[in-house]
Amino acid sequence: MGILTLTTDFGTEDGNVGVMKGVALGIAPALQIVDITHQVAPQNIRQAAFVLARQIFYFPGGSVHVVVVDPGVGTDRRPIAARVGGQLLVGPDNGVFTPLYQRAELHGWPLEIVDLTAGQQFWRNEISHVFHGRDVFAPVGAHLASGVGLHQVGVPVEDPVLIPWPEAARQGNQIWGEVTYIDHFGNLFTNMHAADLAGEEILAVKLAGVEIEGMVNAFGERGPGTLIALYSSTDELLIAEVNGSAAMKVGAKVGDQVLVNLRG
Amino acid sequence: MGILTLTTDFGTEDGNVGVMKGVALGIAPALQIVDITHQVAPQNIRQAAFVLARQIFYFPGGSVHVVVVDPGVGTDRRPIAARVGGQLLVGPDNGVFTPLYQRAELHGWPLEIVDLTAGQQFWRNEISHVFHGRDVFAPVGAHLASGVGLHQVGVPVEDPVLIPWPEAARQGNQIWGEVTYIDHFGNLFTNMHAADLAGEEILAVKLAGVEIEGMVNAFGERGPGTLIALYSSTDELLIAEVNGSAAMKVGAKVGDQVLVNLRG
Amino acid sequence: MGILTLTTDFGTEDGNVGVMKGVALGIAPALQIVDITHQVAPQNIRQAAFVLARQIFYFPGGSVHVVVVDPGVGTDRRPIAARVGGQLLVGPDNGVFTPLYQRAELHGWPLEIVDLTAGQQFWRNEISHVFHGRDVFAPVGAHLASGVGLHQVGVPVEDPVLIPWPEAARQGNQIWGEVTYIDHFGNLFTNMHAADLAGEEILAVKLAGVEIEGMVNAFGERGPGTLIALYSSTDELLIAEVNGSAAMKVGAKVGDQVLVNLRG
Numbered sequence: 001m002g003i004l005t006l007t008t009d010f011g012t013e014d015g016n017v018g019v020m021k022g023v024a025l026g027i028a029p030a031l032q033i034v035d036i037t038h039q040v041a042p043q044n045i046r047q048a049a050f051v052l053a054r055q056i057f058y059f060p061g062g063s064v065h066v067v068v069v070d071p072g073v074g075t076d077r078r079p080i081a082a083r084v085g086g087q088l089l090v091g092p093d094n095g096v097f098t099p100l101y102q103r104a105e106l107h108g109w110p111l112e113i114v115d116l117t118a119g120q121q122f123w124r125n126e127i128s129h130v131f132h133g134r135d136v137f138a139p140v141g142a143h144l145a146s147g148v149g150l151h152q153v154g155v156p157v158e159d160p161v162l163i164p165w166p167e168a169a170r171q172g173n174q175i176w177g178e179v180t181y182i183d184h185f186g187n188l189f190t191n192m193h194a195a196d197l198a199g200e201e202i203l204a205v206k207l208a209g210v211e212i213e214g215m216v217n218a219f220g221e222r223g224p225g226t227l228i229a230l231y232s233s234t235d236e237l238l239i240a241e242v243n244g245s246a247a248m249k250v251g252a253k254v255g256d257q258v259l260v261n262l263r264g
Numbered sequence: 265m266g267i268l269t270l271t272t273d274f275g276t277e278d279g280n281v282g283v284m285k286g287v288a289l290g291i292a293p294a295l296q297i298v299d300i301t302h303q304v305a306p307q308n309i310r311q312a313a314f315v316l317a318r319q320i321f322y323f324p325g326g327s328v329h330v331v332v333v334d335p336g337v338g339t340d341r342r343p344i345a346a347r348v349g350g351q352l353l354v355g356p357d358n359g360v361f362t363p364l365y366q367r368a369e370l371h372g373w374p375l376e377i378v379d380l381t382a383g384q385q386f387w388r389n390e391i392s393h394v395f396h397g398r399d400v401f402a403p404v405g406a407h408l409a410s411g412v413g414l415h416q417v418g419v420p421v422e423d424p425v426l427i428p429w430p431e432a433a434r435q436g437n438q439i440w441g442e443v444t445y446i447d448h449f450g451n452l453f454t455n456m457h458a459a460d461l462a463g464e465e466i467l468a469v470k471l472a473g474v475e476i477e478g479m480v481n482a483f484g485e486r487g488p489g490t491l492i493a494l495y496s497s498t499d500e501l502l503i504a505e506v507n508g509s510a511a512m513k514v515g516a517k518v519g520d521q522v523l524v525n526l527r528g
Numbered sequence: 529m530g531i532l533t534l535t536t537d538f539g540t541e542d543g544n545v546g547v548m549k550g551v552a553l554g555i556a557p558a559l560q561i562v563d564i565t566h567q568v569a570p571q572n573i574r575q576a577a578f579v580l581a582r583q584i585f586y587f588p589g590g591s592v593h594v595v596v597v598d599p600g601v602g603t604d605r606r607p608i609a610a611r612v613g614g615q616l617l618v619g620p621d622n623g624v625f626t627p628l629y630q631r632a633e634l635h636g637w638p639l640e641i642v643d644l645t646a647g648q649q650f651w652r653n654e655i656s657h658v659f660h661g662r663d664v665f666a667p668v669g670a671h672l673a674s675g676v677g678l679h680q681v682g683v684p685v686e687d688p689v690l691i692p693w694p695e696a697a698r699q700g701n702q703i704w705g706e707v708t709y710i711d712h713f714g715n716l717f718t719n720m721h722a723a724d725l726a727g728e729e730i731l732a733v734k735l736a737g738v739e740i741e742g743m744v745n746a747f748g749e750r751g752p753g754t755l756i757a758l759y760s761s762t763d764e765l766l767i768a769e770v771n772g773s774a775a776m777k778v779g780a781k782v783g784d785q786v787l788v789n790l791r792g
Contacts, residue, residue: 001293005282011712012276012540013567015583016761018533021562022587029529029560029588032293034285039277042713043771055279058398059286060293071771074746129745131761134586184275185306217393218338233280233395243307243335265557269546276540296557298549303541319543322662323550324557448539449570481657482602497544497659507571507599 002145003032003063007052008133009040010068016131020066020138023124027142036065043071045096045163050181050189053099054234056087066141067091068133079116079136080157083150085109090116090141092132095163102165114154116140122153168192175260179207179252180236186245187238190258194235201263205229205239208250212239219243266409267296267327271316272397273304274332280395284330284402287388291406300329307335309360309427314445314453317363318498320351330405331355332397343380343400344421347414349373354380354405356396359427366429378418380404386417432456439524443471443516444500450509451502454522458499465527469493469503472514476503483507530673531560531591535580536661537568538596544659548594548666551652555670564593571599573624573691578709578717581627582762584615594669595619596661607644607664608685611678613637618644618669620660623691630693642682644668650681696720703788707735707780708764714773715766718786722763729791733757733767736778740767747771 004024010016021033036055040048048069056065070077070092078093084100085107091097093115104111116122116136122143124135140153168177168191175197181189188207205212212229222228224243227250232238237260241249268288274280285297300319304312312333320329334341334356342357348364349371355361357379368375380386380400386407388399404417432441432455439461445453452471469476476493486492488507491514496502501524505513532552538544549561564583568576576597584593598605598620606621612628613635619625621643632639644650644664650671652663668681696705696719703725709717716735733740740757750756752771755778760766765788769777 003286003289005286007279012563013565014711015535015564015579016712018562018564019583019586022531022533022583022591025531025560025562026586026588031560032289032295033562034282034289034297035276036279036282037277039275051279055283055286058283058290060290063286072748075748077748128761130747130758130766134761183278184280219394220336220339220341230394233392233398238394267550267553269550271543296553296559298546298553298561299540300543300546301541315543319547319550322547322554324554327550447542448544483658484600484603484605494658497656497662502658 001030001032002028003034003059004141004145005034005036005056005059005063005065006038007036007040007048007065008038008068009042009044009048010038012038016133020134023134024138024142027139028146031142031145040069043069045069045094047181049096049099049163052096053103057085059087061086062088064088064090064141064145066133066137067096068137069096070094070132073132074129078157079132080113080160081116081140081144081150081153082111082113084111088144088150090137090144093157093161095161097160098163098165101160101162112150113157113160114150115157116154118155119153122148166191168196173262173264175262177258177260179254179256179258182247182252182254185240186247187232187240188246188252189232190237190239192237192258192260194231197237202229203261203263205237206259207239207256208252210250265294265296266292267298267323268405268409269298269300269320269323269327269329270302271300271304271312271329272302272332273306273308273312274302276302280397284397287398288402288406291403292410295406295409304333307333309333309358311445313360313363313427316360317367321349323351325350326352328352328354328405328409330397330401331360332401333360334358334396337396338393342421343396344377344424345380345404345408345414345417346375346377348375352408352414354401354408357421357425359425361424362427362429365424365426376414377421377424378414379421380418382419383417386412430455432460437526437528439526441522441524443518443520443522446511446516446518449504450511451496451504452510452516453496454501454503456501456522456524458495461501466493467525467527469501470523470525471503471520472516474514529558529560530556531562531587532669532673533562533564533584533587533591533593534566535564535568535576535593536566536596537570537572537576538566540566544661548661551662552666552670555667556674559670559673568597571597573597573622575709577624577627577691580624581631585613587615589614590616592616592618592669592673594661594665595624596665597624598622598660601660602657606685607660608641608688609644609668609672609678609681610639610641612639616672616678618665618672621685621689623689625688626691626693629688629690640678641685641688642678643685644682646683647681650676694719696724701790701792703790705786705788707782707784707786710775710780710782713768714775715760715768716774716780717760718765718767720765720786720788722759725765730757731789731791733765734787734789735767735784736780738778
């Protein structure tokens with residue numbers, strides 16, 4: 001059967017997501033196709049990378065995740081596929097898999113990446129210069145989800161493109177990080193993780209001139225309108241407003257600095 | 265095979281809908297998953313309840329409907345599942361199923377509700393304080409759609425949480441109701457139903473200082489721009505503008521009063 | 529198994545798309561259902577026609593494409609189904625299939641159209657005056673996708689409704705066309721096609737007081753912010769801004785005139 005997920009900056013109005021599914025189903029009629037998101041901001045590779053890295057490890061092993069945020073389509077950027085932690089990835093070699101490569105390194109997982117250029121028998125017959133999602137990535141993904149091996153669809157790559165991926169920095173009892181993502185509710189994600197903060201007591205979280213004391217476990221522990229700090233469902237330190245939008249309340253944006261004070 | 269539907273206030277940009285599907289497919293690989301809506305306004309339990317109650321009885325019996333509009337996630341609000349009229353429901357015990365309980369009572373259907381807390385073997389192993397959709401409701405829904413029994417996943421609940429659900433009131437030849445929902449086209453739904461009005465002749469519908477004479481059957485019976493009253497596809501009295509938005513034309517919002525004059 | 533696609537102006541917030549899927553799955557439990565788009569502007573038959581005609585031929589033969597942009601629902605407009613180039617279509621007889629009929633004529637494909645009124649045994653039992661998507665088109669589509677024959681669901685139609693579908697016109701070394709569609713990225717589609725321009729050298733493309741010299745193959749050939757002309761993934765002449773929105777940059781809208789100068 002197999003699972004294929006899609007992450008793009010296409011929006012959903014033009015039918016370009018649907019057509020990728022049509023092509024994939026022509027190859028693998030029993031596929032389970034799941035949309036991760038099609039609302040990545042146009043050409044925002046970092047945003048796609050963040051969403052993908054948060055979500056894919058909840059899928060069954062062997063799921064194939066096709067990503068099409070691809071401003072370099074039709075140029076000499078490589079089309080690639082990869083295996084990370086039992087999940088398969090397909091997309092452009094533009095850095096969109098950077099945090100997944102880092103996770104492989106962190107966990108000591110094997111990391112296999114292949115250049116799809118060598119496996120054009122798995123592409124559509126006609127290749128548009130502007131839509132490799134339909135003509136390269138969806139068909140290769142469908143083949144992988146059908147059991148074709150990673151090393152059948154391409155040849156090894158040792159030098160994948162990476163994008164900068166800023167980490168939080170500790171100085172004594174302070175951690176300096178930044179806002180990495182703002183979700184549908186206006187919750188602010190940061191690049192500080194529960195694993196890094198294990199055993200520490202957080203006294204305060206500061207950003208945009210606002211200070212939040214301590215942490216809570218759940219939204220419902222404070223009244224509507226209260227700013228809170230808590231861990232997200234994927235263990236990032238999160239700044240939120242109960243039943244509201246922290247992003248609007250504090251006027252924050254991606255890249256804003258966040259400071260955490262720990263008990264000494 | 266089984267059908268699982270999803271109704272949330274998550275939007276579709278963050279991948280939180282996709283990850284629920286990934287978790288469900290890990291349990292039930294052949295599921296048919298259908299999105300009802302992910303555009304419920306944040307924390308708007310009433311809106312989710314309205315959409316759900318309108319739509320679920322068109323699904324095949326035994327379909328499982330997972331609802332995640334859940335401001336109380338991580339507090340002591342109960343996670344529940346229920347069976348109403350052959351449809352299965354899974355979500356937080358916060359009143360979101362109120363109109364479905366009422367329907368069961370109206371039709372004399374048996375109503376079974378269970379507290380999922382007793383059935384944690386059907387949850388994910390690790391439970392986030394902030395995302396029970398992924399960790400509790402999607403997995404329980406997938407198990408139910410795979411044939412696990414309602415009374416295997418929890419223990420009976422006799423006192424589900426209810427939210428107020430205003431009914432229209434008749435006084436002589438007048439019925440007072442309200443706008444309950446505004447759809448994508450700007451059509452205004454009311455809490456007056458065809459069944460309640462059977463055998464009556466509607467002379468006029470009034471709201472927001474506007475009066476509409478009589479009823480039509482279909483949009484195309486009047487010219488573009490005309491305000492009309494008709495029955496919705498689910499038999500609510502509807503106020504609409506032909507090829508336009510009644511909500512914008514009359515400046516109406518949910519909760520606005522609607523008055524219907526009947527022939528005496 | 530079978531593939532059913534959906535193209536509507538319903539948006540995704542009200543559950544009306546989900547309910548069509550529920551009805552279809554009640555008839556054909558193993559269907560693969562694919563959304564083409566639900567963001568057609570309300571009642572915009574031309575926009576739906578454009579998206580549909582661009583996308584459906586990438587689907588496997590025998591796929592069924594249900595279209596519900598249907599301002600005439602509940603009036604005497606006919607419900608129809610058709611077969612064009614191996615793809616099946618279901619929807620209102622309001623001209624939404626016009627460019628597909630033209631393509632059949634262009635390629636000399638047989639064109640079969642049937643009026644569904646004669647096949648009400650394939651509809652839901654109760655038919656709303658306002659939602660034939662749920663009660664007529666989804667069920668008929670599900671039956672067709674399950675192998676019911678086109679001539680079982682209706683009787684032949686010889687006079688389908690057509691809408692005007694403007695073609696580009698050549699005068700010497702100039703081609704006059706227009707903007708036909710604006711996509712998610714703000715790219716401007718025109719009614720000039722690669723096949724019509726084969727063997728020609730395009731010197732310049734002009735619209736809205738802006739002139740673009742020559743053509744490129746891919747976005748990445750020019751720097752961000754540059755206006756370019758290139759062929760779309762479906763071979764229309766496209767005007768785009770690299771990593772930006774041509775629609776916003778030049779203030780263009782559907783129907784604006786486009787002029788192409790060819791080398792003499």
